[in-house]
Amino acid sequence: MRKTILLLTLAIAIPQLAMAWGYIGHKAIAEIAERNLTPKAKANIERYTKGTPLHEYSLWMDEVVSTSPYNKALAGWHASIADVDCTSPKIVRERYRKSRDGVTAMEDFREQLKDYKSLSDSTVLTAIKCIVHIVADFHCPTHMRYVDLHNEGKYPVDFLGNRWDYHAVWDTGIVEAYHPQWNFIKYAEHLNVLSKGDIKKTTKGWAQEWFEDGCRNVRPIIYWVINDGKKIQKLDQKFVDRCGPLAESQMQKAGYRLAKALNIIFEK
Numbered sequence: 001m002r003k004t005i006l007l008l009t010l011a012i013a014i015p016q017l018a019m020a021w022g023y024i025g026h027k028a029i030a031e032i033a034e035r036n037l038t039p040k041a042k043a044n045i046e047r048y049t050k051g052t053p054l055h056e057y058s059l060w061m062d063e064v065v066s067t068s069p070y071n072k073a074l075a076g077w078h079a080s081i082a083d084v085d086c087t088s089p090k091i092v093r094e095r096y097r098k099s100r101d102g103v104t105a106m107e108d109f110r111e112q113l114k115d116y117k118s119l120s121d122s123t124v125l126t127a128i129k130c131i132v133h134i135v136a137d138f139h140c141p142t143h144m145r146y147v148d149l150h151n152e153g154k155y156p157v158d159f160l161g162n163r164w165d166y167h168a169v170w171d172t173g174i175v176e177a178y179h180p181q182w183n184f185i186k187y188a189e190h191l192n193v194l195s196k197g198d199i200k201k202t203t204k205g206w207a208q209e210w211f212e213d214g215c216r217n218v219r220p221i222i223y224w225v226i227n228d229g230k231k232i233q234k235l236d237q238k239f240v241d242r243c244g245p246l247a248e249s250q251m252q253k254a255g256y257r258l259a260k261a262l263n264i265i266f267e268k
């Protein structure tokens with residue numbers, strides 16, 4: 001199956017609803033990445049994108065998620081899984097997700113794109129679209145699965161007076177409610193402020209290390225919302241203010257790490 005990912009060709013995008021980070025979050029992460037590409041990586045990427053900004057591709061994987069052949073080829077790449085100690089070694093990903101997860105997909109892309117210039121343009125462009133989405137997705141709190149806690153948040157909550165799926169609260173609700181007036185550019189500008197030293201620290205490693213860092217940060221907050229199957233929990237503005245900094249931190253890290261992934265692959 002892994003070999004098939006590079007055989008993908010472009011397809012017509014079909015709108016679909018469930019999206020980690022939603023419109024603002026995904027686009028902000030891609031925009032931060034775009035602003036942190038090295039000149040050489042940017043030029044190499046633009047050979048395939050023809051200058052289309054990365055944020056334009058950031059939701060593509062969610063748009064085609066239910067469309068053949070992507071529904072099978074890209075299945076599972078929107079989340080990853082960690083052990084109870086928040087580590088995500090290959091053996092855990094193989095055992096619990098048959099290696100159908102974002103971290104493994106990023107390991108495979110790194111390998112498969114080593115000689116990207118020998119691949120077809122549409123294959124490389126599809127890979128760019130996937131990478132832009134996958135790195136963002138596995139930084140989203142409800143896309144972090146644990147072997148003992150599914151943590152998908154597929155249950156109803158009362159979010160700011162309206163009935164929401166808790167999963168969607170993290171996908172879009174908190175980002176939109178924390179700064180209601182902000183568009184994705186404003187978010188990107190607000191978050192694209194790390195020093196060179198902090199960027200280096202934040203982007204150390206590759207997908208597994210990045211995902212594990214997120215899993216450690218997210219695990220304690222799982223217990224903030226209890227789903228007992230009886231009472232619908234009310235999440236108010238205080239909840240938004242409590243979660244906002246984590247959402248922003250995860251988006252910021254995702255943006256810089258996405259830039260690093262693209263820089264490593266396309267510097268050559």
Ligand SMILES: [Zn+2]
Pocket residue numbers: 018019020061062078133137
């Ligand atoms: Zn997704």
